[in-house]
Amino acid sequence: MIHDFGIVWSERALLLSGLANTAILSALSxxxxxxxxxxxxxxxxxxxxxVSWPARGFVDTMRCVPFLLFAYIxxxxxPSFGIRLDNxxxxxxxxxxxxxxxxxxxxxxxxxxxxREPIEAGVAFGFPELRLFRRIILPPLLLAAGPxxxxxxxxIIKDSAFLTVIALPELTHAASSIQSRHYVPFAAFxxxxxxxWGLCLVIEAGVTTIGRVADxxx
Amino acid sequence: xxxxxxxxxFQGAIVTVSLSLIGILIGLPIGLGLALIRWANVPVAAxxxxxxxxxxxxxxxxTLLLLLFFALPNIGVPVDPVSAAILxxxxxxxxxxxxxxRSSLMNFPKDQYEAAQAVGMRAGQRFRRIVLxxxxxxxxxxxxxxxxxLIKVTPVLAVVGVVDITRAAVRIxxxxxxxxxxFLVAIALYVPIVYALVSLQRWIERRQRANxxxx
Numbered sequence: 001m002i003h004d005f006g007i008v009w010s011e012r013a014l015l016l017s018g019l020a021n022t023a024i025l026s027a028l029s030x031x032x033x034x035x036x037x038x039x040x041x042x043x044x045x046x047x048x049x050x051v052s053w054p055a056r057g058f059v060d061t062m063r064c065v066p067f068l069l070f071a072y073i074x075x076x077x078x079p080s081f082g083i084r085l086d087n088x089x090x091x092x093x094x095x096x097x098x099x100x101x102x103x104x105x106x107x108x109x110x111x112x113x114x115x116r117e118p119i120e121a122g123v124a125f126g127f128p129e130l131r132l133f134r135r136i137i138l139p140p141l142l143l144a145a146g147p148x149x150x151x152x153x154x155x156i157i158k159d160s161a162f163l164t165v166i167a168l169p170e171l172t173h174a175a176s177s178i179q180s181r182h183y184v185p186f187a188a189f190x191x192x193x194x195x196x197w198g199l200c201l202v203i204e205a206g207v208t209t210i211g212r213v214a215d216x217x218x
Numbered sequence: 219x220x221x222x223x224x225x226x227x228f229q230g231a232i233v234t235v236s237l238s239l240i241g242i243l244i245g246l247p248i249g250l251g252l253a254l255i256r257w258a259n260v261p262v263a264a265x266x267x268x269x270x271x272x273x274x275x276x277x278x279x280x281t282l283l284l285l286l287f288f289a290l291p292n293i294g295v296p297v298d299p300v301s302a303a304i305l306x307x308x309x310x311x312x313x314x315x316x317x318x319x320r321s322s323l324m325n326f327p328k329d330q331y332e333a334a335q336a337v338g339m340r341a342g343q344r345f346r347r348i349v350l351x352x353x354x355x356x357x358x359x360x361x362x363x364x365x366x367x368l369i370k371v372t373p374v375l376a377v378v379g380v381v382d383i384t385r386a387a388v389r390i391x392x393x394x395x396x397x398x399x400x401f402l403v404a405i406a407l408y409v410p411i412v413y414a415l416v417s418l419q420r421w422i423e424r425r426q427r428a429n430x431x432x433x
Binding site for chain 1: 272273275276277278279280281282284285288289292293369370371372373374377384387388391397398401402404405408409412413416
């Protein structure tokens with residue numbers, strides 16, 4: 001058994017590049033999905049049905065579709081629209097589009113739960129719309145949504161493991177390669193599990209810090 | 219894509235649904251058991267459950283399945299794809315269920331428990347007659363939510379060779395050189411299943427809120 005972990009250690013470069021791919025892929029798509037989701041949120045809350053219906057339709061569909069199937073659709077489907085992407089980019093696109101729907105729903109929920117009074121006070125003070133949003137609405141919104149956004153971030157990391165099916169060289173894919181090359185299944189995959197766990201603990205620690213900041217501000 | 223191909227995907231759907239149901243039915247009581255161990259603060263066991271839950275919640279189901287499928291035979295436990303799939307689903311969902319059960323146990327009013335103690339109920343009775351009937355409705359929305367999340371990760375079972383919706387779709391796509399149509403059929407099968415669970419969850423929440431407002 002110790003010997004098996006020795007083999008995994010000798011392949012650490014492969015495993016670390018897998019870990020780096022997982023981390024970079026998750027971070028990039030989390031930021032992109034958050035921005036895309038933030039752009040989608042006002043559409044979800046729009047009064048005009050012509051705006052809110054398509055947004056609602058997209059968000060609800062994504063929430064009912066398994067990510068793995070969505071990743072296949074993006075990977076095999078985009079080329080038929082004449083868009084050719086490599087595995088990495090189409091994986092990133094799938095991860096981003098899919099999670100944008102969840103981010104939009106999280107932000108909408110947090111926005112709807114915000115108290116009305118500070119916003120009305122801001123309006124009464126004559127804040128211009130943009131500054132009202134930036135100074136009064138956004139900071140408590142992000143602090144309130146922090147823990148749920150953190151959970152979604154963990155979800156993104158776990159979803160990124162599915163991209164092993166389109167041969168994206170992320171952490172699970174690296175562990176699979178080590179296992180098939182040396183036949184050390186337990187050592188290879190348990191190491192990957194511990195690395196995923198580590199990533200998630202880092203995010204949980206970040207969420208706790210945000211929570212503490214939110215408490216101080218309250 | 220022929221009629222026989224669509225029939226094959228439907229057959230895969232039966233496998234997906236049955237495996238999910240088995241996973242859910244075994245995972246629910248195990249999750250409750252784990253939550254009780256943490257709630258009762260059983261020495262050593264409670265710490266182990268905390269670590270188990272934290273680790274399992276961070277592990278992608280693909281990685282867990284590959285670990286089970288390849289490593290168990292290595293230590294002399296033979297597994298076929300279906301039993302590895304069930305074991306993986308149960309381990310995954312029980313960790314999430316544990317958190318749902320635990321949060322309703324933590325919010326359970328202590329005075330009721332003490333009242334039951336005062337009238338001389340034994341521990342088993344207290345749990346069966348006082349605690350359980352009240353934490354089930356509180357946990358229900360969270361548990362149904364976890365069920366819909368579980369269904370959404372089942373396409374992964376295809377990775378270890380379970381012939382489910384996804385594996386049927388991949389095979390047909392490879393044979394016909396047109397991968398898109400079978401995947402769209404697969405999604406068309408998944409969406410109503412997940413949508414039904416999400417609607418069920420919303421319905422339960424709405425009914426409970428209405429009951430609370432009436433009370």
